[in-house]
Amino acid sequence: MANYVTIDETAHYVPEKVVTNDELAALMPTSDAWIQSHTGIKTRHIALEQNTSDLAAKVATKLLQQANLAATDIDLIIVSTITPDYLTPATACLMQDKVGATNAVCFDISAACAGFIFAASTAEKFLRRGQFKHALVISAETNSKMMDWQDRTTTVFFGDGAGGALLSQTADASKESFLAEQLENDGRQHEVIESGAVKPLSTISATHRPEIAPFKMQGRAVFDFATTAVPKQIQQLLTQQHLTADDVDLFVCHQANLRIIEGIAAKLMQPMTKFPVNVSEYGNTSSAGVPMALDQALQHQFTGKIIVLSGFGGGLAYGSLLIRL
Incomplete structure (x- = not known):
């Protein structure tokens, strides 16, 4: 079965x-x-x-x-x-x-x-x-x-x-909720987003204590990556399923910042009304942004059936899910 x-x-x-x-x-x-x-x-x-x-x-x-x-x-x-x-x-x-x-x-x-x-x-x-x-x-x-x-x-x-x-x-x-997916990584750009770096041990010492580095990112590189690679991935995913962006009811993207979401919408030639946004109120909540925005959209009685979930960040890692609710 x-x-x-x-x-x-x-x-x-x-x-x-x-x-x-x-x-x-x-x-x-x-x-x-x-x-x-x-x-x-x-x-x-x-x-x-x-x-x-x-x-x-x-x-x-x-x-x-x-x-x-x-x-x-x-x-x-x-x-x-x-x-x-x-x-x-x-x-x-x-x-x-x-x-x-x-x-x-x-x-x-x-x-x-x-x-x-x-x-x-x-x-x-x-x-x-x-x-x-x-x-x-x-x-x-x-x-x-x-x-x-x-x-x-x-x-x-x-x-x-x-x-x-x-x-x-x-x-x-x-x-069935899961229709298709596309997951990708580009480890060559790992320095674009970093958090928690721990240096390797250089000498054995009684005073050694591990130290962890704070989060850092290259903002312009992140923007260029997100507004180029992400809409391309979404388009490829839809094409493989014989769909167009017009067939999608809702695009739930990582809430990196409003300008990136606007850039993705423009590349896909879709209205911002299809892109739920919580970044204005919550800021960039990393991996939590997509499920938070999805939940908020559903709470507002969104009735669309075909949804694209798209996340992108450090790794570089980026992925899109085509789902039906």
Whole structure:
């Protein structure tokens, strides 16, 4: 018997603390006018006394409540993050403990801002084989803890948040959500976006302590990559499925900044009304941006059936999913 995979529920969460552009201007040489004109960002939410697993657990709890499932019904948990609580154990394991999903296999995926796309694609393969019934796919980021709060070239972009989806196996072909995908990487450009660099040991010393470097990126290179490679990938994906951009009801892109999303829309020759945006309020929430924006679009009773999810970021990693809800 064939197994199909459906996206049953979506949810998102942001921490309470809101930081305005004016507050950032008090910490570094920038201004509200500059940030808005270059990024479209007005505010961002920052996690205080909350770590990535805490944000992920908030989303997991929402998904379980919405689906009327017990935590023990979950067979698989995949968390995408570049801001884990620890290098080990996995943030997915910590989240498993917080929500009581004792039967779930758990692991993390690190694909930067494309993380949700890669994680959802991975979960779909597990469910397709029939061994697993329900999977939580959650992207959670506490970007604020990785920022240099005097670096205006990066800090003004980022916020904290989490979003995710409940995926389930089904025998009903009409409920199939996953239509096609395209995942790509370009490791030659790994220096364009970096976070958490740890230098190799150069000498054995009793005073050695590991140090981790803050997030940094080359803004212009990111913009050029996103507005060139991403629309090309989306177009290729649609062409392979004998579709055009006009056939798509909604494009849910990584919420990098408003100007990038506008650039992608222009390349695809599609109206911005097809592109849900939360970056103005939440900032760049890395891998969480796509599921957060998807959840918000669905909460606003969006009735479209064909959706493209597209994430892009460090690696460089970029991927697009063609889904039907």
